[in-house]
Amino acid sequence: MYDNSRRKEDRFSISNLATVDNPEDTFANITRGDYEDYLKNFRSFEDQLLDATNDTSLIDQAREDAPEQAKISAGIQKRNIERYGGAGLSNAQRQEQARAGQRGQALNLAGNVNNARVEQRSVNDALLKELIGVGQGVNQNALSGLGDASAMSAQRAAAYKNAKSQHHSNMVGLGGAVIGAIFGI
Amino acid sequence: MSSKPKASEYSASESEKATASIALADKQYFKDKYLPKLTELRDRSSNENYQGVARGRAQADTMQALTNRPSLAATRSVDASADRAAAAGSQLLQGSLQGLAAQRGDQINVLKQARGMAADATSGLSRAAKISTTKNLQFAQAKQNRRNANFAMGTKLAAGAIGNVQQNTLAAATKGQTNGGDVSKYANKGFKSFIAPGSIFGTDSND
Numbered sequence: 029m030y031d032n033s034r035r036k037e038d039r040f041s042i043s044n045l046a047t048v049d050n051p052e053d054t055f056a057n058i059t060r061g062d063y064e065d066y067l068k069n070f071r072s073f074e075d076q077l078l079d080a081t082n083d084t085s086l087i088d089q090a091r092e093d094a095p096e097q098a099k100i101s102a103g104i105q106k107r108n109i110e111r112y113g114g115a116g117l118s119n120a121q122r123q124e125q126a127r128a129g130q131r132g133q134a135l136n137l138a139g140n141v142n143n144a145r146v147e148q149r150s151v152n153d154a155l156l157k158e159l160i161g162v163g164q165g166v167n168q169n170a171l172s173g174l175g176d177a178s179a180m181s182a183q184r185a186a187a188y189k190n191a192k193s194q195h196h197s198n199m200v201g202l203g204g205a206v207i208g209a210i211f212g213i
Numbered sequence: 214m215s216s217k218p219k220a221s222e223y224s225a226s227e228s229e230k231a232t233a234s235i236a237l238a239d240k241q242y243f244k245d246k247y248l249p250k251l252t253e254l255r256d257r258s259s260n261e262n263y264q265g266v267a268r269g270r271a272q273a274d275t276m277q278a279l280t281n282r283p284s285l286a287a288t289r290s291v292d293a294s295a296d297r298a299a300a301a302g303s304q305l306l307q308g309s310l311q312g313l314a315a316q317r318g319d320q321i322n323v324l325k326q327a328r329g330m331a332a333d334a335t336s337g338l339s340r341a342a343k344i345s346t347t348k349n350l351q352f353a354q355a356k357q358n359r360r361n362a363n364f365a366m367g368t369k370l371a372a373g374a375i376g377n378v379q380q381n382t383l384a385a386a387t388k389g390q391t392n393g394g395d396v397s398k399y400a401n402k403g404f405k406s407f408i409a410p411g412s413i414f415g416t417d418s419n420d
Binding site: 101 | 225229230231233234235236237238240244248251252255259264280283285287288289291292293294295296297298299301302303305306309310313314317320321323324325327328329
């Protein structure tokens with residue numbers, strides 16, 4: 029929650045504001061600084077995310093989970109049988125339980141890995157879609173920046189050309205006036 | 214005649230200077246205060262164990278649903294253990310999926326923020342905690358409920374039958390008693406003694 033007593037006039041006074049003598053240079057420095065900050069803090073993070081579109085962690089995890097869960101479940105079954113004093117199970121029934129467990133483990137492994145593949149693909153595709161969206165934004169910003177720079181460059185070239193032709197016509201006018209004055213035209 | 218242009222007339226106004234100063238101060242404040250938060254969020258979205266949280270919840274849900282009331286019927290069942298393992302595996306996959314999706318969501322948010330784009334405000338971790346129940350867990354749970362219900366019904370029927378037999382035996386044992394103590398004519402015999410207490414359906418015809 030905001031604590032009003034923490035307010036310090038000296039800290040928040042606008043007299044502490046820095047003077048900006050050259051806004052153009054300041055803006056140029058800030059733009060460069062922002063990009064440097066991005067490179068330093070987020071470029072490798074972005075690269076890692078781009079690599080993560082080929083992630084297989086869900087599939088790998090599913091492969092590990094099936095035997096582990098079968099083991100846990102068998103442990104629970106064993107403890108329950110002990111809890112019920114053997115539960116009146118014959119050896120044949122116990123063997124069938126063990127076989128059912130083994131079959132279940134094999135089925136779970138196949139089923140979970142297949143499901144994990146589908147889910148992994150879905151997560152990776154969703155990430156890729158988001159990254160492409162980010163990339164489009166980056167591309168648009170870059171094109172917009174380049175477009176602005178190009179337009180400004182063209183404007184400067186046109187202004188220079190205009191100034192040159194203006195200067196030329198001024199000089200021609202001046203020359204004509206001087207010649208006219210000399211010859212009394 | 215117009216005078217020569219003066220440089221002072223083309224200098225920035227006080228308003229422009231103030232705007233530039235405030236913009237610079239805000240920019241510095243953003244860099245000092247908000248950028249570290251964003252890098253903190255970046256580290257958290259990379260290092261925090263989203264999947265661990267979601268998988269823990271998934272495993273707990275499974276075990277809570279399938280092992281909270283151990284029963285003899287489930288213990289004797291051939292496939293209960295395999296069903297439990299299947300449900301746990303499916304739930305764990307669901308947990309891993311929710312965790313990974315949440316992590317990716319947070320990471321992409323950080324990247325969008327870093328790139329100056331709009332991002333969601335919701336934390337992925339809070340979404341990851343809401344694990345949906347998988348088909349396998351529902352199946353195993355339904356099967357266990359059915360098994361328990363059958364067992365409960367069997368137990369109830371057996372208890373009722375034992376009670377009826379006891380009542381019929383007691384009634385039959387009064388045979389030969391005097392002073393109206395002989396109610397053996399009300400006792401049922403054979404299969405009937407299991408399904409009906411002597412005092413209701415018992416007749417002389419049993420004798």
